[in-house]
Amino acid sequence: MTGWMALTPEEWMAVRLSLWVSLVAMLASLPFGILVGMLLARGRFWGRAVLDILVHLPLVLPPVVTGYLLLLTFGRRAPLGAFLAEHLGIVFAFRWTGAALACAVMGFPLLVRAIRLSVETVDRRLEDAARTLGAGPAWVFLTVTLPLILPGILAGMILSFAKALGEFGATITFVSNIPGETQTLPSAIYTLIQVPGGETGALRLVLVSVAISVTALLASELLARRMAKRTGD
Amino acid sequence: MTGTSLEIDIRHRQGDFLLQAAFTAPAGLTALFGRSGSGKTTLVNAIAGLLRPDHGRILVDGRPLLDTSRGLHLPAHLRRVGYVFQDARLFPHLTVRQNLHYGHWFTSRAERTADADAIVAMLGIGHLLGRRPAALSGGEKQRVAIGRALMASPKLLLMDEPLASLDDARKTEILPFVERIRDEASVPIVYVSHSVAEIGRLATTVVMLADGRAVAAGPTAQIIAQPDLFEGSDRAEAGTILHTRIDHHDHEFALTVLSCPAGRIDVPAIPAPPGTSVRLRIRARDVTLATTRPDHSSAQNILTGFVTAIQATDAPVTVVQLDCHGERLTAQVTRRAVAMLGLRVGSSVFAIVKSVTFDPTAVSP
Numbered sequence: 001m002t003g004w005m006a007l008t009p010e011e012w013m014a015v016r017l018s019l020w021v022s023l024v025a026m027l028a029s030l031p032f033g034i035l036v037g038m039l040l041a042r043g044r045f046w047g048r049a050v051l052d053i054l055v056h057l058p059l060v061l062p063p064v065v066t067g068y069l070l071l072l073t074f075g076r077r078a079p080l081g082a083f084l085a086e087h088l089g090i091v092f093a094f095r096w097t098g099a100a101l102a103c104a105v106m107g108f109p110l111l112v113r114a115i116r117l118s119v120e121t122v123d124r125r126l127e128d129a130a131r132t133l134g135a136g137p138a139w140v141f142l143t144v145t146l147p148l149i150l151p152g153i154l155a156g157m158i159l160s161f162a163k164a165l166g167e168f169g170a171t172i173t174f175v176s177n178i179p180g181e182t183q184t185l186p187s188a189i190y191t192l193i194q195v196p197g198g199e200t201g202a203l204r205l206v207l208v209s210v211a212i213s214v215t216a217l218l219a220s221e222l223l224a225r226r227m228a229k230r231t232g233d
Numbered sequence: 234m235t236g237t238s239l240e241i242d243i244r245h246r247q248g249d250f251l252l253q254a255a256f257t258a259p260a261g262l263t264a265l266f267g268r269s270g271s272g273k274t275t276l277v278n279a280i281a282g283l284l285r286p287d288h289g290r291i292l293v294d295g296r297p298l299l300d301t302s303r304g305l306h307l308p309a310h311l312r313r314v315g316y317v318f319q320d321a322r323l324f325p326h327l328t329v330r331q332n333l334h335y336g337h338w339f340t341s342r343a344e345r346t347a348d349a350d351a352i353v354a355m356l357g358i359g360h361l362l363g364r365r366p367a368a369l370s371g372g373e374k375q376r377v378a379i380g381r382a383l384m385a386s387p388k389l390l391l392m393d394e395p396l397a398s399l400d401d402a403r404k405t406e407i408l409p410f411v412e413r414i415r416d417e418a419s420v421p422i423v424y425v426s427h428s429v430a431e432i433g434r435l436a437t438t439v440v441m442l443a444d445g446r447a448v449a450a451g452p453t454a455q456i457i458a459q460p461d462l463f464e465g466s467d468r469a470e471a472g473t474i475l476h477t478r479i480d481h482h483d484h485e486f487a488l489t490v491l492s493c494p495a496g497r498i499d500v501p502a503i504p505a506p507p508g509t510s511v512r513l514r515i516r517a518r519d520v521t522l523a524t525t526r527p528d529h530s531s532a533q534n535i536l537t538g539f540v541t542a543i544q545a546t547d548a549p550v551t552v553v554q555l556d557c558h559g560e561r562l563t564a565q566v567t568r569r570a571v572a573m574l575g576l577r578v579g580s581s582v583f584a585i586v587k588s589v590t591f592d593p594t595a596v597s598p
Contacts, residue, residue, distance in 0.1 A: 123322075125320075126324060128281075128283050128309070128322075129316065129318065131282070131308075132315065133382070134311075134339030139310075139339065144324060147326040148325075
């Protein structure tokens, strides 16, 4: 009965890699997401509209285009890719780090959007109150702004994670489909569908995907409820 | 209680509105009085550092917070100016206790003069400490907000119509706390209000703002004695502030007899022991003048004095200033009455006080 449900080692590898890549993508993009979300919500600077478009571009571009642009920018021969590899030892091309980068870029608009919306709802008069109580800009952010936008940050994190789990086009274009290195769940499913007799494996991975997604959604719902209870709204 | 505590001279343009206010005030409670749109909140925000005026100087007890001529603009968080907002602005994600300690935490150890237990006890918020702001009533929120500002050991306390959003019952609940802070916590207070009753009860100094300008500033009794400084219905609220002392109680008629240099004044019983000082406000319109002592009258409070000034006006109503044994008393009567009684500066008169608004909790033994 359960025999067909057992994952093969290769399939396990894809599941583990996918979770790892998504987690890294989410966490690594979080500080940037908060920064850009704050900038877009509050900033009054030249080029704000450009930044806004740039951030949202992956949402509307065909993922293959995004993947190819990443390849052009961060590939081994690309100037930025070569610079990072030489000076910081960070290589993206055909590595799991590249998969994480692709996932982060694709999930970034969702992350920023959620954070930006919650920043816009923060009552700035509360921040003024904190200033009169002796809190400098950094402390105002840490003790007032950040706790108040936490629900938005969590929502953005979950969206970014979910997007990363499902990301296929940009990843496969940028870092290809190498088992154990860049073969995430969607790529693995795609590969299994392509080969004769792979349907069972594909079905197993599909079920795993559904399970992970449902868990993520439940977790976000639970978190949202707890947050609401804390602030008593 | 001497010397200048607050020195302000600022100019700030905000769209079409020009705030151009200059005044000084001694220690105690300085009330900024004016209609909405007169620039009160703008001025208070400038003192707090939440707004950067185009030009000007702000000094608190000699310490400059702003001096644009020297390029000095102390950031809000370094000013040590407590601010009680009209809407309490408690942090919704923190408990009452955490709200109270917020400013305390940012105050350097050497500057921490606030006594948490004393503040909590004074404001009667001990039972609320574990709650979140969402679970507090309006009056409770405002009390916590006052406590939060005091806990930061401020050098100056700003209160921007802290009672405006409360109903009358809650106002009476908060007023005594403001008085206690004024009297016990030696922190100068700037109090924004558009209620004559509030400033009459609380203020040491009144600064009148109109269209962004400080049109008058001075001791409360002196400002409030000039109905002309007030507009509309507030004019009828102007009058006299008398500092009296409870002489004795008349239990048979449930009255309290107050004494002051001007004479004795009976008011409905005040639940406080003899010797307690009571701040009385007598509306100018509640004072009737007579040239002979009225013998058969329901009005019991009759003070004697002489006319020091009669306002020259074409309006039907005029203002007569009296000197009652050294105490100033303001009466608002019709111009015709002045003519018929033949009142002139120096005339002896009887001032009949129809009713008084008094403040039994403004007590200091």
